Amino acid sequence: MSNHGPGERTMRAIRVDEHGGPEVLRTVVVPRPEPGPGQVAVDVTHVALNHLDLWVRRGVPGHRFPLPLIPGSDVAGVRADTGQPVVLHPGFGCMACPRCLSGRHDLCRRYIIRGERGDGGMCERVVVPEAELLPIPAGMDPAHAAALPLALLTAWHMLRTRAGIAPGDRVLVQAGASGVGVMAIQIAKLCGARVVATASSPDKRELCRALGAEHAWSYEDAATGVRDWTGKEGVDIAVDHVGAATWPLSLRALRWGGTYVTCGATAGHEVALDLRAVFFKQLSVLGSTMGGMGELCDAWKAVQAGAIRPVVDRVGRMSALGEAHALLEDRAIAGKIVVRQDLGEEA
Template sequence: MQAVRLDGHGETDVIDYGEVPDPDVGRDDVLVDVKAGALNHLDVWTRRGLPGLDLEMPHVPGSDAAGVVVETGADVTRFEEGDRVAVSAGVFCGECEFCRDGDYPLCTSFHVLGEHVPGVHSELAAVPEDNLVPVPEHVDWETAAAAPLVFQTAWRMLVTRADVDPGESVLVLGASGGVGHAAVQIAKYAGAEVWATASTDEKLQYAEEIGADHVVNYESEDFARTIREETGKRGVDVVVDHVGEATWDDSLKSLAKGGRLVTCGATTGGKPETHVQRLFWNHLSVLGSTMATPGEVDDVLELVWDGTFDVRIRDVLPMSETARAHEALENREGFGKVVVKPDSEY
């Protein structure tokens, strides 16, 4: 079969599209005929080589995909040939103390399809049954592929970890990205007053279209100062920050007393300076979050499938142009997700 391949860690020249062996289907696996996949910043970090990441090369990347079941392992009970499915990429052991308590993202052996093990940007993908969700007939493949990772991540951040209440205020940084555009919609759904930042007026217009009440162009404005001024020096109750070093201090400055900063990533670096005095004096909370539980995935995707949430797609490319898709993410081009499709489906 044809698949996206990383021949090593580095720049986009390590990406190609070519032949790899068809996947083996284990007893708990489902073989999926992939119709579409989607990129995340996780793919960029995997390509560059996260610290401690030891992959067998060539490596097939990709954590988001959707397609049709063509074969099932002997122990599979939830799916059968012809079913429409999407991938939920978090893999849990189901046996550790955290899995037994139902808090699966804290699993001691948690790993992600496409990051720690072979991914799903290929014509065929063998995926554990527990990592698939049904996709209704009316949902197109691009939406089904692009939604799971970012919407589950944003849902857990805002609904579970930050526990946003109606009437609170939420600032979403990088609202044009996958997690960002999901977070804007989920914060609005939770009844919050939503602030959003982005780098261009066009992106800010899109953010307003999907629910942002206030927008800030961080290229031309100091967003922390703007937030303080526009809220009468109060600040916001919650900041969603997946940017990291470049925004960390301003994110903390933007919080009201008792506010919560929730983070799922650090695209600009993972070792920011923190003014500890600001943390304890203002009673701030910093909350980490990764992926979601199966129940949280079901809750948020139901709202995607019924149209409550809008999955914005900035571009659709053949998998042979995955290097171009990486460049679009790294250069912060457009608004929403980048989708890639097997060349045979494009």
């Protein structure tokens, strides 16, 4: 890092120059972005972590991230022009292709997730088109607001757009205390569905129940739990982002004609699939990534109405981002971990 503090035209940022352990999260001084026509400068106050941040830092075999890269997908801050607290859409399309024009930005070949395919919010200021802003509801802690966008959009798209959730559906949410899990439980409830969840510890299972899950089981107890809960029929929808570790349970938990929907594979991405089970039981196995910007606008109405609440485990410091990464890697987090932007406060 430079010995000199940032001047008028520079700012501090956390940047990944090469993949590796937490030590590659270095504070650097970079040019400070200035807004052009139609753009707004946002002074960053908080950024929430996602599992994606770990992939960006570590690297993924066979995938090239555009390094050097400023990570951070879930950004909260203050509009420099009006002082309005805002969060940013975590992903956006080219706004010109047929997919974008139909509202499916998530299918755009030039879709960008902030902090993954373009610079993110682990810095003092970002400049974005005004269309990428969502107002933080009055009275909501910006640290909590930062915890919402990516996981909220992901779970909303999985359940509503992909799985077509309907009132009365029975839904199994695997890893219900994860960032996506706490959103999936609440969205399913909001849609009039009945929910059960899995989680690894008693505290996490208690959180799932507090959010509206009728039951929350350990992974070991879940198969029996689902069987008892559904009278051997099985669930309508299994929401899963754990991957290989939970895949057999998720598939077995489905009723005939049921739907498995995945948005990630944090614990292994290669699984065995017996096609006979798929066709004979008429299962749907669906993939899901992010969602359209209109979907997040819809989901944000539920946030503003108080029907979906953020779940923040703890708030750390951006200047100690490696510590937050370690907590997320240890699966020590229920809900989200957020960092407060303190880069200008360093000695």
